[in-house]
Amino acid sequence: MPNSPVTNRDVAEALRNTADLMALQGANAFRVNALKRAADQVQDLEIGVADAAHNGNLRDIKGIGKSIEAEIEAMVDTGRMPALDSLAEQIPMGLLEVVRVTGVGPRKARLLWEELDIKSLSNLESSIQSGKLRELKGFTARTEVSLATAIRQIRERPPPEDPIGFVLPVVESVVEGLIAEGGPAVARVSLVGDLREWRATVRDPMILVETRHPDAVGKVLSGLSQVATVGNIGNGTYPVVLHAGFELSVVMTGADRWDRLMTILSSSGDSAEFISESADRMEPEPVSEQGLARFLGIPGFVPEQRHRITKDLHRSLTPGADLVGLTDLTGELHGHSTYSDGHQSIEQMARIAQSRGYSYWAVTDHGKGHGFGDSLDAARLENQAFEINGLNALFEEEGLDFRLLKGIEAEIHADGSLGLDDDTLARLDVVVASIHGSLRQDRDTITERCLQAVANPHVDILGHPMSRLLGRRDPSALDMEAVCRACREQGTALEINCNPARLDLGDELARMAARHGCLLVLNCDAHDVNHFDFIRYGLGIARRAELKPSQVLNTRPVEEVLEWFNG
Structure with missing residues (x-):
């Protein structure tokens, strides 16, 4: 028996460590991702995973099959996860620190271990300082600078919250x-x-x-x-x-x-x-x-x-009474369906938006160049537009004051270009431009990349601008002062992404944007019908930033929103 009760976080951490060590071994990506998904499910449980194990209910948890169930049951009983212990006999546990350094990953971490005997973050730091790292194929002096910066950020990071x-x-x-x-x-x-x-x-x-x-x-x-x-x-x-x-x-x-x-x-x-x-x-x-x-x-x-x-x-x-509230919101302008990586159809998502009292919801599935999952090119966008037109006709027949907007979440590539051509973007009601890759570019490069996207006349909203994931990924080096000035000049709204894993922009940067005269927009970035509940987190950020309804774009009727986009 373990000395203290095994918590959900203990099990989730063990599953993630097992997944990362398996990735270092070159294991099948499906198995690695299955462990990570199970870790997320366990950590989000409100009940104790130990209770679920004792009651024989682990298999009721999404993503937990027979093999993962056995690992969790063993950890609950003994405090140890057998698969993790077995891997730890073959691979130095210190490599878990290395693999999680931004810019490393499993393949490079294994190379560093095999070629330079790097088994910990301190080993990696010493190799950078001695200049040994650049002797490896694929590593340069610029790589050393980038990794040194990432390690410094880890060292300076405050205690986790x-x-x-x-x-x-x-x-x-x-x-x-x-x-x-x-x-x-x-x-x-x-x-x-x-x-x-x-x-x-x-x-x-x-x-x-x-x-x-x-x-x-x-x-x-x-x-x-x-x-x-x-x-x-x-x-x-x-x-x-x-x-x-x-x-x-x-x-x-x-x-x-x-x-x-x-x-x-x-x-x-x-x-x-x-x-x-x-x-x-x-x-x-x-x-x-x-x-x-x-x-x-x-x-x-x-x-x-x-x-x-x-x-x-x-x-x-x-005055607190003057701040934006839930009843001020008229719709949302960033959400996903099964056309990309969403979990439900457009109609299912629309019905939930209607039940929230919204009068519009923008379908902004991922555009070409997103880098993972399904994405939309011009042909698929045309098919989607046909479906949206049909649904809007249906809603009108039902007497609903509700409209689906045709949109896209366009990928901002590393060079600042977008994943779709201007003619395609021009046919849409709303274009959200976001960064999902090459997040470790230096301040000047990533800022110029973002400014180039904002300058595109078809871009209406800059999505989750800092690209942060709370507790998992630091914000990018983006110069938000420069971005805010550009957004104000170009008439581009800045998003407060309400997903609690992001909450991006945060309250201080949202306050800065408002001070620059930018409009903010609250979007759940919903990929599932349950994600509409995220709005309360975004409202918390907006109210901490002391935003008034007039400073939030999606407090306006849909006609005014579209007029602002086209202005």
């Missing part, structure tokens, strides 16, 4: 469990800190519970399916380890301190100190968020603005 899209659903399910099972012991529960402020990544997940019976709350927590262990209460807080692999702080309070703790705990960074000091100065007046606003002489604010309540910034706060 979890994306809000991973943490929030799990914590929300704990809150629901407390409310359902807590009875009279649980008067009310609220998110506080990073989660309440919709921070893109979460440092310290925390909830606040009003109760007169902390022991009873502890017992309820221990019985929840999401909970691995509940530590001893200290300073009114239970440290709760979740099967998902992170710790949740559960803070207990009585009714008399609820407002004060909601005010103080729901803040982070520079704002935490300023709000705490302000709250102390407010006493003996009751401390509350409304009272804090009055005391500081600022407009009423919403949680997403709390990070801006600092000594230097609080007086420039936008």
Whole structure:
């Protein structure tokens, strides 16, 4: 038996390590990707994977077949994954660090190991410094500079934080469990800190519970399916380890301190100190968020603005009631179907968009040159347009105030050209231009590449501009000041991609874009009907950036959107 409970994150990490070591061996790509998909499924589970193993339910999890089931069951029982242990006897585990350096990958990592005996990140760093790396075929002085930069970024990277899209659903399910099972012991529960402020990544997940019976709350927590262990209460807080692999702080309070703790705990960074000091100065007046606003002489604010309540910034706060909200959105302008890498048909996606109250949704499947999965050339776009016209006619017959827009997500190639010709792009309602490859270009090169795309008169939106994947891939070196100026001049909107793995642009860059006079657009980049739920994450970013409806393109009626594109 393992010394401590095996968490979902432990199993997911072991599966990913197994996949990467198999890739180093040259294993079949299908097997490697199957392990990675299973890792994603396990990490996203709200229940404990160990419980699923004990109950014989592992095969109910998408992507887990007989062989992966056996590996997980062994790890739950022993704390070790047999396939990983076997691979570790053949391949140095330190190569896992090397293979994950941007610009390396499995093939190059194996070459480095076999030719230069590089078995770790430190070995790779030493080889770069000594100039040995450029002696290998395919490696140059420029490669050394690029890899040295990537290693430096790894070394300088702050401690990892979890994306809000991973943490929030799990914590929300704990809150629901407390409310359902807590009875009279649980008067009310609220998110506080990073989660309440919709921070893109979460440092310290925390909830606040009003109760007169902390022991009873502890017992309820221990019985929840999401909970691995509940530590001893200290300073009114239970440290709760979740099967998902992170710790949740559960803070207990009585009714008399609820407002004060909601005010103080729901803040982070520079704002935490300023709000705490302000709250102390407010006493003996009751401390509350409304009272804090009055005391500081600022407009009423919403949680997403709390990070801006600092000594230097609080007086420039936008009234919270003026910020963009869900009901302001009229449609979305970036989404996918089975024509490329989406999971559902155009009609299925459209029906969900209609159910969200949207009056339009743009079909922007990947264009030619995307580099993986199905993509559309001019002929396939013509076939898709025929289907879209038929669906729009159907919606009109049904009396629906809804329209599908014909679009494309055009790939911005390494040289700045797009994957489709201008004549093809001109026939579309909306063109989203995005970068998916050659992401490690230097600042000048990738900026010029992006500016060239923005200068194309058919490009309407720059998609996920920084190309980041939270916790997995750093943003590119793009000069966003230059891009914002170009987008303002060319009339190109900048996307806040609402996928919680991206949240790109982030709130600070979205604020910069708005300051430059650019229009922003909130898109789920939906590849599945469930992805429409991502909109709440993008709204969190937009509200942290203090965007008003007038600064967001898809708050406008479809006629005005198209007019703006054609202007």
